[in-house]
Amino acid sequence: MCFVDLYVLYVNECVLILKSKLFVFHTKMFAISRSLRMSRCLSGFRRGLSLSCQSGPRILAAIDFDRTIVEEDSYLAVSRLLPTRQRQELQEQIRKSGWLAFIARVLQLLHGEHKVNSASVGMLVRRLPAVPGMLRVVRRLARNPKVDLCIVSDANSFFIGEWLREYAIECLFAGVFTNPACVQSSGEVLVLPYEEQGHCELCPSNFCKGAVLEELICSGKYERVIYVGDSCNDLCAMKRLREKDVACIRRGFELFGKLAAHGRDLNCHVLTWRDGHELEELLMPKIVA
Structure with a gap:
């Protein structure tokens, strides 16, 4: 059996592991796999059975993870566990190969060459600082009985x-839409694509955030x-949002810098924020309005 055949068997085995592994977000569980479809996500997108008894209009608060909930990019943060030169060489390939290929190689090198297991990776991720004031925003949104919280992120389920x-x-979020990940018996973290899409040029091939939000x-x-x-x-x-919806764009980061060019593509109300304290001040009146 050649190396390619062995690799295919290895990937298939990992996919089977992911299909059988359930992640619990509060009282409802939903399965994730490499070919996860939105309909399956929606069937698990609940914060306990109590919501089925609630009536009246509801609000969805969908939040990115990297540089929105946490202050840093989690992939770049984990890559710092590698020697500087090795990390820099990999970063040069991001534009060509994409972020998912980048973190997959980082995790492979950490485990294979540097004997860094999932526990050490998890410890680094847990120490990532929150955006100032963002924990308060999340907790305050979660206290509102009309609000469902979810994360939509191109990170991965292990990091998040x-x-x-x-x-x-964890219990505050009704769902997390992201790339699935699992810890193998060897201690290595394996990350697989949420999907394989070619219809959206704004998003990477492994994850279209617009498709997620549109389905919701x-x-x-x-x-x-x-x-x-x-x-x-x-x-x-954000381009999927309607006139009555709100896009909250963080100032000083990539999207804000391109807002002048793309602002006309948005039909919703737009507010900009620097940190969680400002976001809370600007957003909460719109939630209760």
Whole structure:
């Protein structure tokens, strides 16, 4: 059996592991796999069974993770566990190969060459600082009985899960839409693409945020949607927002710098924010309005 055949068997085995592994976000569990479809996500997008008894208009608050909830890019932060030269060489390939290929190679090198296991990777992720004031924003949104919280991120389920559990806020999110990840028996973290798409040029081939948000909007459950993000792949999701929805764009980051060029593509209300304290001040009146 050649190396390619062995590799295919290895990937298939990992996919089977991911299909059988369930991640719990509060009382509802949903399966993730490499070919995860939105309909399956929607079937698990609930914050416990109590919501089924609630009536009236609901609000969805969808939030990015890197540089929106946490202050740093989690992929770049984890790559700092590599020697400087090796890390820099990999970063030069991001534009060509993409972020998912970058972190996959980082995790492979950490485990294979440097004997860094998932526990050490998880420890680094758990220490990532939150955007100032953002934990308060999340907790305050979660206290509103009309609001469902979710994360829409091109990070991965292992990184996000580790961080949410560190701050004991995992239960506040009805769903997390991201690239699936699992820890193998060897201790290496394996990350796979959420999907394989070619229809959206704004997003990477492994994850279209706009498709996620559009499916949630089309469910008919949400009268209003709030989307919070900082980068250009968040623009894809924000373009799906309606006039009554709100796009919250972080100042000083990628998307804000291109707002002048792309602002006309947005039909929703736009507010900009520097940190969680300012976001809370600007956003909460719109939630209760």
